[in-house]
Amino acid sequence: MSLQRRLVSIALATGLVLAGAGCAKDDAKSDSAGAASTLKIGFLGSLSGTYQAVGTDLKKGLDLYLKLHDNKLGGHPIDLKVGDEGDGAQTAVPAATKLIKDEGVVAVTGIVGGGSVAAVAPLLSEAKIPLIGSNGRPELKDFSGVWTTSFMSSDPGQGIAQYIKDKVDGPVFAIGPDYQGGYDEVGGFTNEFTKIGGTLANPNGKTLWTPFPQTANFLPYFSQIKSSGAKAVYTFYAGKAAIDFVKQYKQSDVKDLPLYGAFITEGSVLQAEGDAAKDVFTVCNYSPDLDNEENRKFVAAWRQAYPDATPTTYAMASYDAAAVLDRAIGAAGANPTAQSINEQIAKLGQISSPRGQWQFGKNHAPIQKWYLRQVRSDGRALANVLVQDLATVGA
Secondary structure (H helix, E strand, O other), X not given: OOHHHHHHHHHHHOOOHHHHOOOOOOOOOOOOOOOOOOXXXXXXXXXXXXXXXXXXXXXXXXXXXXXXXXXXEOOEEEXXXXXXXXXXHHHHHHHHHHHHHHHOOOEEEEOOOHHHHHHHHHHHHHHOOOEEEOOOEOOOOOOOOEEEOOOEOOHHHHHHHHHHHHHOOOOEEEEEEOOHHHHHHHHHHHHHHHHOOOOEOOHHHOOEEEOOOOOOOOHHHHHHHHHHOOOEEEEEOOHHHHHHHHHHHOOOOOOOOOEEEEOOXXXXXXXXXXXXXXXXXXXXXXXXXXXXXXXXXXXXHHHHHOOOOOOOXXXXXXXXXXXXXXXXXXXXXXXXXXXXXXXXXXXXXXXOOOOOOEEEOOOOOEEEEEEEEEEEEEOOEEEEEEEEEEEEEOO
């Protein structure tokens, strides 16, 4: 049975999941009027620009959790305030400033870009407001109030490095976007790959960086890869950049080289890439066909809410960010504050998730398993099909 049909079957079999999933902690302490106080939570994500598809999925994952829990977290009604991150720090900082100063949020979630996280984190730290990020995060000097439910940006590359070294007979070419997220994502691979004895095909062993977000023509870069003698390519792109890269790759002189990457076929970009994405390998911390109870519930609810889309790692991590807030707010007493919510996040321990069990490590990012997927025809549609487990990464 195809992945698409399996997802539909799961949704039908669990048809009452939306109606019956209002399991928020409704026994939360009440205010003087006898009702739990309303909390303002901020969402910041790329709702425009290159990574709009990623930001939209983050928002959908958060919205789904709130819908399943009667728009409450920890028993408190939620007033969601939304900011547009755009293409990076330049637009993320003013949007975050508005959430902090004008909206008075007690926590912020979302954020697509690693550069945006690095720029926004000091503002939130000064305001003592926790960030429960739901996409890749760079290393930070002060992460006391910063948590991510997705991954450290270097984790995916680290998780697949050994597999690529074992499978590829020769040097690998590394290429990625010239900004913080690209440095971390591709750097996670190149650092681990060379540490375990792998060889990069890049001249002087240095990654080829493409200007971001303006690069739309990758063909000149593929000519450089061809002349390098590479036996495979590793990369990271998302959103429109991923579509351009993958489609042009299959039109280039390097089309026969195995292509490995992080997130380059994830979500709605796969449909836009079409047949050009066939056989591309990706590393990911989630697949919608993982066999566990939390994932079955998540997929069923997702298919009811968004019947024309397949759940992504972005949506899953944002859904989990809401679950983290739900538990932390519920444990923070009758009148949760930004500080008490942050303190409770640190005490959560194991978290049940559609990806499987995970927990925050010392760096406030998940200790979790990574998976290898390959784009294959799955029934009448293309899908990122689970191939095997890879490494468990986290500190």
